[in-house]
Amino acid sequence: MRATEQAHRVLGTTALGHDDLRRFAMALLNGALGGGMSSQLFQEVREERGLAYSVYSYASAHADTGAFGVYAGCAPGKVDEVLDVCREQLALAAAKGITAEELRRAKGQMRGGFVLGLEDTGSRMSRRGKGALMPGRVLEGDEPLARDGSVPLVPVH
Numbered sequence: 001m002r003a004t005e006q007a008h009r010v011l012g013t014t015a016l017g018h019d020d021l022r023r024f025a026m027a028l029l030n031g032a033l034g035g036g037m038s039s040q041l042f043q044e045v046r047e048e049r050g051l052a053y054s055v056y057s058y059a060s061a062h063a064d065t066g067a068f069g070v071y072a073g074c075a076p077g078k079v080d081e082v083l084d085v086c087r088e089q090l091a092l093a094a095a096k097g098i099t100a101e102e103l104r105r106a107k108g109q110m111r112g113g114f115v116l117g118l119e120d121t122g123s124r125m126s127r128r129g130k131g132a133l134m135p136g137r138v139l140e141g142d143e144p145l146a147r148d149g150s151v152p153l154v155p156v157h
Contacts, residue, residue, distance in 0.1 A: 007076040011086055012069035016061055023061045026068065030059040031106030032098040033089065034070060038105055040089050040098075041070065051082045063133070 016023045034041040034057025045055040052074040059068045070090065072082045098106070117123035 004076050006073060007079045008071070008073050009079060009083060010069050010071050011083065011090070012067060015059055015066035015068035017065045018061045018063055020061070020066075023059075023066065026059050026061075026066070027110060028103060028106045029093065029098065030057050030068070031109050032102035033057045033093050035106060036109055040093065040102070041086065044089055045072065045082060045085050049081075049085060051078050051085060055082070055086070 016026050031039070033039055034055065036042065039056070041055045041057060045052050052072045054073040055071065057068070057070045060066055070086050072086060074082045117127070
């Protein structure tokens with residue numbers, strides 16, 4: 001039997017549904033917390049401590065509920081430490097929120113992803129399909145970008 005070389009872990013919880021306007025704030029928090037190379041998780045877990053080769057967060061809103069999670073891929077011997085640091089970062093975000101600079105970067109990342117998605121036929125059709133299945137209307141054009149995350153966000157635990 002071959003020894004395991006990789007461990008994959010997810011910390012997850014329920015989150016906001018599609019009809020909750022706080023989902024825009026959740027998306028921005030997700031971007032700041034684990035949405036890219038400048039995110040809190042990436043910087044602390046991978047760059048500062050060298051504990052994982054991949055770490056990110058994700059958020060998804062569905063018809064009646066949502067999901068929020070943190071994924072980390074690391075060496076099996078690092079799992080406990082990686083999970084501890086991820087929990088610390090989640091607690092820090094819940095207690096102190098994010099900085100204005102982190103919010104600016106998250107908005108920029110969201111804007112860039114949205115604009116790139118407008119160029120991709122598959123992304124556009126997926127968006128329309130979700131809109132047809134979900135209650136309410138589909139936000140068109142720049143409407144999703146106009147949401148600034150000013151609606152308060154429930155703490156992540």
